Amino acid sequence: MRAAPPTRTDATALVVPFNDLGAMTADVAEALELAWKDVATSSSFVGGRRVEQFEAEWSAFCGTGHAVGVGNGTDAIQLVLRGLGIGPGDEVIVPANSFIATAEAVVLAGATPRFVDVDPETLLATADTILPAITSRTAAIVVVGLYGNLPSMDDILRLAADKHLALIEDAAQAHGSTWRGRRAGSFGVAGCFSFYPGKNLGAFGDAGAVVTGDGALAERIRSLGNHGREADAGHVHTLVGTNSRLDALQAAVLSAKLPRLTAWNRARRTSVVAYRQLLRGPGLRMVRVDGQVESSCHLHVVRVPSRDLVRQRLHRQGIETGVHYRVPCHLQEPYRGFAPDPLPAVEQAAGEILSLPLFPHITRRQVEHVAAQLNTIVAELDPHGG
Numbered sequence: 001m002r003a004a005p006p007t008r009t010d011a012t013a014l015v016v017p018f019n020d021l022g023a024m025t026a027d028v029a030e031a032l033e034l035a036w037k038d039v040a041t042s043s044s045f046v047g048g049r050r051v052e053q054f055e056a057e058w059s060a061f062c063g064t065g066h067a068v069g070v071g072n073g074t075d076a077i078q079l080v081l082r083g084l085g086i087g088p089g090d091e092v093i094v095p096a097n098s099f100i101a102t103a104e105a106v107v108l109a110g111a112t113p114r115f116v117d118v119d120p121e122t123l124l125a126t127a128d129t130i131l132p133a134i135t136s137r138t139a140a141i142v143v144v145g146l147y148g149n150l151p152s153m154d155d156i157l158r159l160a161a162d163k164h165l166a167l168i169e170d171a172a173q174a175h176g177s178t179w180r181g182r183r184a185g186s187f188g189v190a191g192c193f194s195f196y197p198g199k200n201l202g203a204f205g206d207a208g209a210v211v212t213g214d215g216a217l218a219e220r221i222r223s224l225g226n227h228g229r230e231a232d233a234g235h236v237h238t239l240v241g242t243n244s245r246l247d248a249l250q251a252a253v254l255s256a257k258l259p260r261l262t263a264w265n266r267a268r269r270t271s272v273v274a275y276r277q278l279l280r281g282p283g284l285r286m287v288r289v290d291g292q293v294e295s296s297c298h299l300h301v302v303r304v305p306s307r308d309l310v311r312q313r314l315h316r317q318g319i320e321t322g323v324h325y326r327v328p329c330h331l332q333e334p335y336r337g338f339a340p341d342p343l344p345a346v347e348q349a350a351g352e353i354l355s356l357p358l359f360p361h362i363t364r365r366q367v368e369h370v371a372a373q374l375n376t377i378v379a380e381l382d383p384h385g386g
């Protein structure tokens with residue numbers, strides 16, 4: 001949800017939006033122009049050559065053998081679960097600190113989400129927080145590359161192998177993130193991506209993809225998302241599927257933007273390094289990132305006391321921020337039944353986390369301005385550091 005435009009108190013103040021999609025669009029304006037024309041004249045609007053091309057590009061980027069374009073990131077997770085035969089009676093482990101779609105997809109697949117707490121420093125579920133939630137009914141673990149960061153994937157891969165569980169990645173915030181040089185989406189049996197406009201690689205509407213090294217799973221997911229049709233089988237429906245396909249226009253936008261993704265992520269990273277250097281004071285805490293991770297830097301999250309007051313004061317200075325996420329998933333009303341126990345680390349963090357403006361085209365001056373304002377506000381509100 002976008003906040004109302006800030007009321008400026010100082011006419012010379014620098015306005016810093018939370019994100020700037022227009023600047024990314026402008027970077028690829030020419031490629032988009034050609035892509036539109038091509039799609040319009042092809043009359044192939046759902047699936048087709050443009051979608052196949054983007055699928056090939058995206059699987060190559062992720063380092064997986066296959067990519068299947070789907071309608072959105074939520075469907076990507078749900079279709080992977082269904083493609084693996086996970087449903088009623090099965091438990092699927094999900095972090096309580098995520099966008100609600102991770103758990104929602106599990107419920108939509110008919111399975112039961114089991115929420116786990118996060119590491120108090122990285123705010124990610126880890127092998128240690130996952131292990132106690134494994135039961136005889138656990139079928140899969142969904143690892144979320146939240147904020148673009150990843151937990152120790154070695155530990156999680158070992159745990160999944162030891163317990164014979166499917167490892168699924170929700171990489172909807174981790175386009176291009178790596179752990180020990182390997183791209184998010186390529187660790188598990190399948191990786192799920194959203195190309196919602198605000199993601200690091202964003203379409204001009206809803207879009208998503210599943211990447212996997214398993215060709216048979218890819219074909220099952222493709223069929224499930226296409227009304228249960230078998231490939232090239234016309235009106236033979238061998239499964240009860242759904243409608244979740246990628247549009248040619250969205251695929252064309254994604255193909256036009258993908259060549260810039262690495263440079264855009266690098267620009268985000270440069271600004272995060274600057275934030276880390278400039279933000280200081282006993283009241284300000286950073287979210288830790290594992291040394292093996294090169295993050296997509298989808299979000300830069302800090303922790304501050306009196307978070308809502310800090311946010312309001314930044315807003316008054318023309319600086320827009322976000323909170324990811326204000327209410328942990330297990331405390332959202334429809335999901336309360338799936339979380340018998342409190343999850344202290346995520347519950348503690350939810351009141352403190354603040355996502356700072358971050359996008360490829362944010363300027364050094366804007367980052368310095370945000371950092372200076374935040375340092376001042378936190379010092380004023382909390383002179384002794386909490």
Ligand SMILES: *Cc1c(COP(=O)(O)O)cnc(C)c1O
Nearest residue numbers: 072073074099101102172194196
């Ligand atoms: C955006 C997001 C999703 C869902 O993607 P949609 O395309 O909106 O369905 C799932 N998980 C995470 C972590 C996300 O950030």
